[in-house]
Amino acid sequence: MSVLQALRETDPEYTDVVKKMKDSIVSHRNGIPLSDYVVTKVEKVVNLVLESQHKSTIEMIKMEMSKEDEANAQTLHLYHGSPNAHKIAQNGFNVEFSASQNMFGKGIYFAALSSKSNQYAWGNNAGCPQHRSRSCCVCPRQLLLCECFMGRPFKPTRANEPVPRGFHSVIAEPANVPSLRYPEYAILNNAQALPQYLITYNIKP
Numbered sequence: 001m002s003v004l005q006a007l008r009e010t011d012p013e014y015t016d017v018v019k020k021m022k023d024s025i026v027s028h029r030n031g032i033p034l035s036d037y038v039v040t041k042v043e044k045v046v047n048l049v050l051e052s053q054h055k056s057t058i059e060m061i062k063m064e065m066s067k068e069d070e071a072n073a074q075t076l077h078l079y080h081g082s083p084n085a086h087k088i089a090q091n092g093f094n095v096e097f098s099a100s101q102n103m104f105g106k107g108i109y110f111a112a113l114s115s116k117s118n119q120y121a122w123g124n125n126a127g128c129p130q131h132r133s134r135s136c137c138v139c140p141r142q143l144l145l146c147e148c149f150m151g152r153p154f155k156p157t158r159a160n161e162p163v164p165r166g167f168h169s170v171i172a173e174p175a176n177v178p179s180l181r182y183p184e185y186a187i188l189n190n191a192q193a194l195p196q197y198l199i200t201y202n203i204k205p
Contacts, residue, residue: 003047013044017042021096034204034205036120037201037204042198043198045195045198050191057189062151069151073151074150074161077148078111079111079144080146093191102185104161112185137204139202141202144197144198148185155170169187169188170186
């Protein structure tokens with residue numbers, strides 16, 4: 001189980017995480033008014049077991065890749081929103097909890113935009129437990145900021161396009177999938193993603 005180390009507001013690491021989170025707010029067609037965040041806590045996730053599994057998985061995937069694919073493989077720092085964010089920070093991801101009817105199939109989904117992941121902080125199209133409101137500014141939310149190794153990414157040209165064998169992730173871009181406004185990312189193996197920070201916050205309308 002992870003140790004969650006609360007960072008001080010004066011810590012440069014805290015400042016960097018909050019700045020990146022606030023700098024990745026854009027408008028969405030979701031009815032959630034959002035202009036800014038009030039961050040109340042940033043916790044660093046420390047789990048030697050998850051770190052070891054992450055490194056081992058990267059090495060295993062690299063063995064499956066060509067030299068060219070390995071040279072182009074990306075490690076991205078992405079957001080994940082979930083009502084189970086605290087549990088994931090403690091124990092890591094589990095792809096078995098993902099739905100096969102997701103836009104790009106079964107996988108663990110991420111975003112480069114914090115405001116996109118914010119939409120899923122209470123689940124898909126769900127509101128806060130107390131007020132049942134997706135736009136609630138009173139109840140605290142949580143996001144994870146994770147290190148994600150993408151391996152050999154599949155780049156779909158439409159929604160619901162099956163991921164062929166030999167790929168380790170999905171990178172869906174609006175230029176290729178017209179129904180998207182912003183990029184979406186998904187990994188297919190639990191340990192490809194390493195939770196690094198658990199961020200507790202409220203939204204400002």
